[in-house]
Amino acid sequence: MPRPSSPLLSPEIIGAAGLALAKDGDPFGVNAIARSLGVRPSSLYNHVEGMDGILELMRGRLVDGYRIEWNGEPWDEYLQVVLRTQRRMYADHPQLVPLLVGKTITHPAVIAAYDDLASVLVDGGFPEDEVLSVIAVIDAFAIGFGLDLASPDEVWQPGEETRTLGRLIDGAERGSARSDRTFALGVGLLIDSLRARLAR
């Protein structure tokens, strides 16, 4: 099948296939994507600039799928929804985290999302020279808690006697219940302290 009447591939199809593999925790390299699409690896190079291009497409699709638009809600309400959604995104794709944070952001949808966030914070009264820092704090939060949610059910497994840790683990929750409680605490702490900062 050297040239089908209508193309088998497109950047969109390739990006979606890569993201689907990543979401399932499977390898998502050129060969794996080609296999999942029933096509030879070399075929992808007619549509995409190698693995880097595929990663860029995956990045765009990923953030598009977790995009939250701002419709004039108060900053703290909007922020809670954004944090929850971003955490979900990172937790669903932990292998993509180094990829997402390691590169300069140019994708229009991603810029638009950050622009919304910047606007809502300025609108909420945060001083302009602090807003980018607050955004980075929010990002750090979402990434950290996303990876926390993606971590194994049993986070610690002490081999020998401990002073305090073992006792606390015995009485604590596991898995997503543990992570959800942590997230609730973290969001509470963050929003409280942002409110307090705003009040000064």
Next chain:
Amino acid sequence: MPRPSSPLLSPEIIGAAGLALAKDGDPFGVNAIARSLGVRPSSLYNHVEGMDGILELMRGRLVDGYRIEWNGEPWDEYLQVVLRTQRRMYADHPQLVPLLVGKTITHPAVIAAYDDLASVLVDGGFPEDEVLSVIAVIDAFAIGFGLDLASPDEVWQPGEETRTLGRLIDGAERGSARSDRTFALGVGLLIDSLRARLAR
């Protein structure tokens, strides 16, 4: 050189070589490590259980190198040092983050570090059923800000007109100055809100 009089390799040597490559941002697979040690890839298999074993060794060495002992300081003082050190660790090895967070922690030195943290928080007056959540919040923070520090000098590069973001970027710092300011803000927010929570 089929069998040297004294061995060329050991788990320690292999783990150290892998970590050194990772710190420089170079590939740190079996082949790369063997190359850096002037040895054939198959030789490593006499000392370690494949790539997984190497990663485990790297993990142990890594956390050992950034270990902070507790000597009775107040919780907030100790916490600031831990946060700063952990952030540095993640920033120095961003490619290792998924590896570090994805697995159950059994390494004695890592358990001991968490045990110290748990002890200092209990000692500081935090309720026992909240301490593990506070620890996870601290972890999320350190990871998030470590990755922030490792991110490129130019985080955003808007292609088209923005409402707010572009204006803020123009007036803001870049690179590690930006990340340090963000970190200072984040640590301040976190410790303030933990103090407030403790006061209730």
Next chain:
DNA sequence: ACCTGAACACCGTTCAAGT
């Protein structure tokens, strides 16, 4: 006990060949 070389199944990428 410990390093080697050959072998295997993978990976990303290029490119001439086919329609």
Next chain:
DNA sequence: ACCTGAACACCGTTCAAGT
């Protein structure tokens, strides 16, 4: 324009062969 097959330099891993 778009898929293919062959080729290349990589990767992790196994194992018989050497001392």
